[in-house]
Amino acid sequence: MNAKSAINKEIFAPHDERMLGAVQVKRRTKKKIPFLATGGQGEYLTYICLSVTNKKPAQASITKVKQFEGSTSFVRRTQWMLEQLRQVNGIDPNRDSPEFDLLFENAFDQWVASTASEKCTFFQVLHHTCQRYLTDKKPEFINCQSKIMGGNSILHSAADSVTSAVQKASQALNERGERLGRAEEKTEELKNSAQQFAETAHKVGL
Numbered sequence: 046m047n048a049k050s051a052i053n054k055e056i057f058a059p060h061d062e063r064m065l066g067a068v069q070v071k072r073r074t075k076k077k078i079p080f081l082a083t084g085g086q087g088e089y090l091t092y093i094c095l096s097v098t099n100k101k102p103a104q105a106s107i108t109k110v111k112q113f114e115g116s117t118s119f120v121r122r123t124q125w126m127l128e129q130l131r132q133v134n135g136i137d138p139n140r141d142s143p144e145f146d147l148l149f150e151n152a153f154d155q156w157v158a159s160t161a162s163e164k165c166t167f168f169q170v171l172h173h174t175c176q177r178y179l180t181d182k183k184p185e186f187i188n189c190q191s192k193i194m195g196g197n198s199i200l201h202s203a204a205d206s207v208t209s210a211v212q213k214a215s216q217a218l219n220e221r222g223e224r225l226g227r228a229e230e231k232t233e234e235l236k237n238s239a240q241q242f243a244e245t246a247h248k249v250g251l
Contacts, residue, residue: 048092052110055119057096065105066170067094068163073144073155088114093147093156095127095171097178105178107147125149127178135168135189168193 046054053064070091092110097103105127111120132148141161145168147154158164168186172194175183186194 048090048112052092052094052119056094056108056110056121061099062096062106063099065095065097065174066167067092067110068167069159070156073157092119093167095167095174097174103178105174123152125152127175128182130175130184132185132187133168133171133189134187135164135193138188138190141165141190165190165193 048069049064049067052067057064070093072091090112092112094108094110095105096108097105106124107127107130108124109122111122112118113120129150130147131150132146134146134148136142136144136146143158143161143164145156145158145164147156158167168189169192172186172189
């Protein structure tokens with residue numbers, strides 16, 4: 046089981062939530078935290094997770110999840126409702142960059158994703174989720190590549206491939222229908238020819 050599947054099973058499923066996406070991150074700027082406040086727990090991995098409740102009306106949220114060194118389990122840290130997200134900053138709209146910022150009502154974090162593609166996928170899911178679950182006060186997406194905003198997103202690509210498959214199937218059925226239609230016409234022509242031949246032969250016989 047990969048880390049994201051494990052996070053969904055451990056952190057979200059028990060609370061009747063499902064995880065829509067996650068990105069592994071590190072801080073771009075170190076927060077100034079008193080040494081004692083860290084609790085001496087050592088190194089850890091951080092994930093920013095997007096989830097939604099299974100109960101209606103569905104509520105989406107963004108959760109910071111950590112996995113400490115030497116542990117196989119995950120720990121839920123800060124959680125924000127999606128409505129609290131004010132701005133998503135992709136840093137550079139002209140290249141694939143792993144860096145991004147998230148601005149909430151009461152927090153601001155600067156992150157670096159493990160890869161640019163993982164960030165891109167997370168942004169696509171986040172943008173789609175905001176469009177789906179937020180009726181007003183949608184967050185601002187700035188400095189993002191056009192593919193993140195829906196130009197070429199995986200969600201649109203999936204929809205396009207489904208539409209394409211339906212169109213191909215429809216075309217195949219139409220072509221088959223045309224072939225069947227032509228076959229029926231040919232059969233009718235042969236039938237008429239046979240009748241004419243039979244009638245001619247009958248007259249000749251007479």
